[in-house]
Amino acid sequence: MLIGTNTTEAHPVIGYKMRQAARRGAKLIVVDPRRIDLAEEADYWLQIRPGTDIPFVNGLMHIIIKEELYDKEFVKTRTENFQALADTVKNYTPGYVSTLTGISEEDLYTVARLYATTDRAMLFYTLGITEHVCGTHNVMNIANLAMLTGHIGRAGVGVNPIRGQNNVQGACDMGALPNVYSGYQRVIDKAARKKFEKAWKVSLPDKNGLMIPEMFEKANSGEIKTMYIFGENPVLTDPNSNHIRSGLDKLEFLVVQDLFLTETAEYADVILPGSSFAEKDGTFTNTERRVQRVRKAIEPIPGRADWQTIIALSAKMGYPMRYESPEEIWMEMASLTPSMAGITYERLEEKGIQWPCPNSEHPGTPFLHAGTFIRGKGLFQAIDHIPPAEMPDEEYPFLLSTGRVLQHYNVTTPYSAGIQSMWSEEFSELNPENAAALGVETGDMIKVTSRRGTITTRIKVTDRVPPGMLWMSFHYAASPANVITSDAYDPITKTGEYKVAAVKIEKI
Amino acid sequence: MEMVKLFINGKEVEVPSGTTILKAAEQEGINVPQLCYMEGLSSAGACRLCVVEVKGVRALVASCATAVRPGMEVQTHSPNVMQARRAILELLIANHPLDCLTCEKLGECKLAEYCYEYGVKESPYKGEKHSYPVETSNPFIVRDMNKCILCGKCVRVCDEITGQNVLDFTYRGFNSKPSPFYDDELVESNCVFCGQCVAVCPTGALTEKQMQRKGRRWELERVKTTCPFCGTGCNFDLLVKDDQIVGVASNPTSPVNGYALCIKGRFGWDYVHSEKRIKTPLIKKNGQFVPASWDEALDLIAVKFKEMKKKYGPDSFAALSSARCTNEENYLLQKFTRAVMGTNNIDHCART
Numbered sequence: 113m114l115i116g117t118n119t120t121e122a123h124p125v126i127g128y129k130m131r132q133a134a135r136r137g138a139k140l141i142v143v144d145p146r147r148i149d150l151a152e153e154a155d156y157w158l159q160i161r162p163g164t165d166i167p168f169v170n171g172l173m174h175i176i177i178k179e180e181l182y183d184k185e186f187v188k189t190r191t192e193n194f195q196a197l198a199d200t201v202k203n204y205t206p207g208y209v210s211t212l213t214g215i216s217e218e219d220l221y222t223v224a225r226l227y228a229t230t231d232r233a234m235l236f237y238t239l240g241i242t243e244h245v246c247g248t249h250n251v252m253n254i255a256n257l258a259m260l261t262g263h264i265g266r267a268g269v270g271v272n273p274i275r276g277q278n279n280v281q282g283a284c285d286m287g288a289l290p291n292v293y294s295g296y297q298r299v300i301d302k303a304a305r306k307k308f309e310k311a312w313k314v315s316l317p318d319k320n321g322l323m324i325p326e327m328f329e330k331a332n333s334g335e336i337k338t339m340y341i342f343g344e345n346p347v348l349t350d351p352n353s354n355h356i357r358s359g360l361d362k363l364e365f366l367v368v369q370d371l372f373l374t375e376t377a378e379y380a381d382v383i384l385p386g387s388s389f390a391e392k393d394g395t396f397t398n399t400e401r402r403v404q405r406v407r408k409a410i411e412p413i414p415g416r417a418d419w420q421t422i423i424a425l426s427a428k429m430g431y432p433m434r435y436e437s438p439e440e441i442w443m444e445m446a447s448l449t450p451s452m453a454g455i456t457y458e459r460l461e462e463k464g465i466q467w468p469c470p471n472s473e474h475p476g477t478p479f480l481h482a483g484t485f486i487r488g489k490g491l492f493q494a495i496d497h498i499p500p501a502e503m504p505d506e507e508y509p510f511l512l513s514t515g516r517v518l519q520h521y522n523v524t525t526p527y528s529a530g531i532q533s534m535w536s537e538e539f540s541e542l543n544p545e546n547a548a549a550l551g552v553e554t555g556d557m558i559k560v561t562s563r564r565g566t567i568t569t570r571i572k573v574t575d576r577v578p579p580g581m582l583w584m585s586f587h588y589a590a591s592p593a594n595v596i597t598s599d600a601y602d603p604i605t606k607t608g609e610y611k612v613a614a615v616k617i618e619k620i
Numbered sequence: 621m622e623m624v625k626l627f628i629n630g631k632e633v634e635v636p637s638g639t640t641i642l643k644a645a646e647q648e649g650i651n652v653p654q655l656c657y658m659e660g661l662s663s664a665g666a667c668r669l670c671v672v673e674v675k676g677v678r679a680l681v682a683s684c685a686t687a688v689r690p691g692m693e694v695q696t697h698s699p700n701v702m703q704a705r706r707a708i709l710e711l712l713i714a715n716h717p718l719d720c721l722t723c724e725k726l727g728e729c730k731l732a733e734y735c736y737e738y739g740v741k742e743s744p745y746k747g748e749k750h751s752y753p754v755e756t757s758n759p760f761i762v763r764d765m766n767k768c769i770l771c772g773k774c775v776r777v778c779d780e781i782t783g784q785n786v787l788d789f790t791y792r793g794f795n796s797k798p799s800p801f802y803d804d805e806l807v808e809s810n811c812v813f814c815g816q817c818v819a820v821c822p823t824g825a826l827t828e829k830q831m832q833r834k835g836r837r838w839e840l841e842r843v844k845t846t847c848p849f850c851g852t853g854c855n856f857d858l859l860v861k862d863d864q865i866v867g868v869a870s871n872p873t874s875p876v877n878g879y880a881l882c883i884k885g886r887f888g889w890d891y892v893h894s895e896k897r898i899k900t901p902l903i904k905k906n907g908q909f910v911p912a913s914w915d916e917a918l919d920l921i922a923v924k925f926k927e928m929k930k931k932y933g934p935d936s937f938a939a940l941s942s943a944r945c946t947n948e949e950n951y952l953l954q955k956f957t958r959a960v961m962g963t964n965n966i967d968h969c970a971r972t
Contacts, residue, residue, distance in 0.1 A: 124814065124882030125852045131783035153783075275851030279950070280943035280970050286950035288941035288968045294951060299964050314959045317934065321957075321964030324972050327938040336938050336965075338928045342953055343942025350972045365924045372896050373909070381924075382917050383909065385898040389848035390858055390865055390889070394946025396846045398853025398876065406946055409843040409858040410865060413892075414899050415914070418945060422952045424914070428922035431960045433952070441948040463875035464853075518812060521849040521884050524944070527891035530759035530830060531883070534807075607971045 113141040113227055115165060115254070116240015116611075120149040121518040123238075123274050123399075130236075139230065141223055143168065144240065145513065146541075146583060147576045156223055159578060162513055163244060163500035163612050164213040169253045170495070171209030173201040173260055175224035182228065183262030190485070191259050193492040200494035212497065228261045232268035239276065239515070243610040246498035247602040259490045265481040275399035277522075278389075282397035285452070285467070286445065290321030295449035311448055314431070323606040324350065331359030338365045342418070343386060347375040348523045348592055351608035352564050352599035369421065372527060375589060384421055385414030392417035394438045395460065397467075400478070403455055404464035500612035501600030508562060508614035510546070510582045514597060515611075520587040538591035539572040541583040542617075547573040552619050559618040560584075562596035568620065582615060626692040641683035641694055642670055650696050653705060653734045655712075655822050656771035657684040660878065661780055664772050668708050669734065673698045680704055706738050712769050714745040716823070723824040724762070727837030730822035731769060748794065758807045760829055760887045761818055765797045768825040774798050774817035781880050786811045815886040819870040819879055830890060831859070834866040844871055847885040848944065852876060854885050865892055925961065934962035941968040 120127030127150065134140040134153040142154040143165075151157040160168055176182050177198055187194050206217040227233050235258055241250045255264075255271055263269040275281045287294040297304040299320060309316050322330065324346070330336040332355065339360075346356050360366060360379035368380040377383050389396075391412040397403045408417075416424070419441065423433045435441050439457045446452045454469040455476075465476040481490075504511050519525070519535040526532055540560070542552070552558060554573045559566060560582065569584060569591040577583045586593040598613040622637040628645055635644045640663070645652050655667035665685035672683045675693035680701060683694075695701060712731060720726050735741070755763035770789075775798050778787045786809050787798045800809035818826045842857040855874035859867040868886050870879040901917030902909040912920075928936060939957045941950050950968070957966040 123850050123852050125854055125877045125880050128782050128880055135783065277851055277943035277969070278846070278848050279945065279947065280851060282947040283941055283943045283950045283968045284970050286947050287954045288950040288966055290964050290967050293954070312955065312959045316958055317962055317964050319964065321966060322938060324940065324967045324969070327965065327967065335936065337932050337936040338925060340939040342940060343945045344940045344969055346940065346972070349969060365928060367921055371898065373898060381904050382921055383898060383902040384917060385900060388892045389845065390892050392946065394948045396853065397947060399851040400853070402853055402876070403947070404846045404853055404855065407843050407845045409845065409860045410863045413897055418949045419952055422949065422956055425918050425921060426956050426960055428918050429925060429960050438946065438948040441951055445951045519883055521888065524891055525884060525888050527894045527896060528888045529890055529894070530887050533759050605971050
């Protein structure tokens with residue numbers, strides 16, 4: 113069951129495998145407002161209304177509990193707080209859920225029974241679940257569903273978030289987060305802090321740092337004065353880019369390290385040239401926590417690789433870091449990180465290793481939560497519907513949703529001459545019914561306005577999207593979707609609600 | 621598992637029931653030529669080059685599509701087999717341009733490799749030849765159907781691996797060829813340009829446009845690495861010549877993806893050599909970026925970072941790290957932020 117993941121475009125090779133499985137006879141359920149490619153392969157395509165994932169999952173659990181299709185043994189031995197969940201989902205009758213989600217009662221029954229009674233049923237999601245004000249609750253509710261049916265902790269089941277970037281898993285694992293060091297060791301935990309202080313021979317701050325949206329709020333308010341932006345382009349990729357631009361503008365000193373003179377780099381006081389993946393040794397960690405080698409194929413084009421640049425800067429700051437190679441960096445990290453302690457470059461040669469891998473004999477861990485959860489028992493969370501922060505209204509009657517297209521990857525591929533020569537501009541998707549009313553055809557330019565700003569884009573008229581929705585990618589600097597996306601955030605993760613904003617459309 | 625005993629070239633061999641003769645021979649280290657067979661794809665038995673002689677069976681059998689039987693006596697390189705293979709190769713090259721001097725695939729062309737091995741220099745069969753125009757209308761794949769030997773691997777890989785089903789055989793007999801619906805060009809079709817067809821094509825019929833005349837296959841250094849785009853974690857080989865990337869090749873030992881890649885992984889690498897790359901540090905002076913030396917730039921940053929930290933405190937600094945960069949670089953930047961700048965204000969785009 114896929115909820116909010118357009119896998120064949122955003123993760124094509126995983127998409128191939130899903131398609132192969134469907135053609136071999138696996139049942140495929142696609143839950144998506146758009147008629148994505150995999151909807152064509154699916155046994156059930158549930159065209160859910162954006163922002164109603166919680167009632168949808170609650171509706172499935174309502175049926176599963178009422179018909180006693182849940183895994184009673186798993187619930188009894190592996191979880192707690194079942195009663196609170198049961199009490200909450202009791203209110204989510206198929207009739208009520210159907211009204212909220214737009215999915216028929218019949219489909220709700222069929223899919224609930226199919227998922228619950230299939231021994232090996234996998235759940236997949238990506239940003240269609242997380243990029244909402246209720247993103248964290250969406251994820252917890254999916255975990256509820258998997259625990260309720262015992263679909264977790266063994267091969268062929270599980271909650272499978274597909275990570276978006278080549279090394280977003282690794283960047284988290286390495287502690288490029290404001291609250292943890294590598295391996296999710298908390299900065300507010302005294303013992304962890306002492307360990308890193310001893311290893312790094314320096315005293316370390318004891319309170320959590322800022323998350324990205326907070327950084328830009330404080331840049332706007334003047335509390336953040338200096339930034340070092342390494343390999344990111346928040347002007348194009350973060351929601352409400354006018355707010356990002358004004359924050360960057362207010363900084364007293366900005367360093368950007370990147371391959372290209374990006375929209376963000378324009379604001380820099382100093383730009384350091386970056387090196388691409390082909391110019392350095394190192395590792396990436398994929399969506400299945402598999403650490404794999406990146407190998408240097410050519411000399412760094414600007415003369416040094418990024419790791420060398422950071423070391424050189426640190427030395428100039430009076431804190432020399434002594435590493436001769438990325439492997440030495442890895443070894444220091446592994447020595448301080450129990451979940452990776454058994455991983456060495458030598459062991460990665462063949463097929464990489466999936467962490468946790470606590471010692472040199474450990475083969476790695478293909479799936480988590482076998483036998484027990486990290487906290488012991490799985491804790492059911494009773495979750496009620498949280499609607500999106502901004503819904504279409506009279507003034508802004510269309511719902512804007514955003515994502516990736518197959519041919520592009522975020523904001524790097526526009527620098528690929530081959531790809532850019534065929535896919536050089538945005539074609540936002542609009543339903544034929546709306547297009548006819550607006551008097552626009554495929555290829556026409558439209559003006560799209562939200563409460564944050566205005567952009568222009570070409571459109572493609574297609575019934576891939578339902579009436580009332582405009583769907584855009586965010587790859588193109590000339591049609592920067594994030595000028596108009598919502599500035600609402602999930603309060604826990606501070607992830608922006610990229611998937612729902614209210615806009616109006618005008619013909620140009 | 622039920623095991624079957626048979627004899628290959630006089631030697632007793634034991635393999636699981638259902639194994640093909642080809643696999644059984646390969647297990648013994650015997651090199652049986654094959655153009656249409658590929659591990660992971662269904663067997664077509666189309667090229668007939670893998671034929672072997674089985675005692676008691678009148679015709680030669682295609683070893684890729686025939687399962688072993690108990691007591692079977694197989695000859696993989698008998699005079700009959702060798703003669704048949706030579707005849708097959710002569711038939712294949714009867715209508716195949718022998719322009720190997722300039723062919724992109726030379727060095728990885730299976731047809732050329734087997735003609736060399738079996739001593740087939742030219743074809744005694746003189747007849748009609750194709751003269752299809754070479755398709756170059758897309759930026760990724762060059763299609764020269766004059767060089768197609770109808771092995772059908774491109775058709776099967778498009779169906780069985782990518783599942784896009786863009787290619788199938790069109791027309792009949794001599795005019796038969798794999799092509800998109802309506803014999804359109806790839807740009808007019810639903811092709812997703814994953815390039816799987818190019819990766820499996822045994823001849824010069826499908827080649828990478830980006831690699832044309834960039835180097836002979838044997839000159840290219842292969843560096844196995846991990847794709848820099850999405851989180852799937854595909855591996856592939858970067859093909860390198862003279863410190864330049866010239867292409868990407870599938871590496872079937874990749875644990876996640878095997879042969880399979882997508883348009884971005886196989887063809888999107890050229891951003892590395894984009895003319896828009898920044899090659900030296902730049903310092904903004906009077907609103908303009910001016911090239912600077914590394915020392916000049918890093919000295920300025922160090923002075924400014926120290927000055928700001930002193931003036932406004934460590935928490936006036938924030939760093940954005942990168943989900944595109946390596947683990948080692950992310951580890952270093954968080955260490956720098958915490959140990960040198962004295963703040964936990966470090967984050968990256970996992971949440972945005």
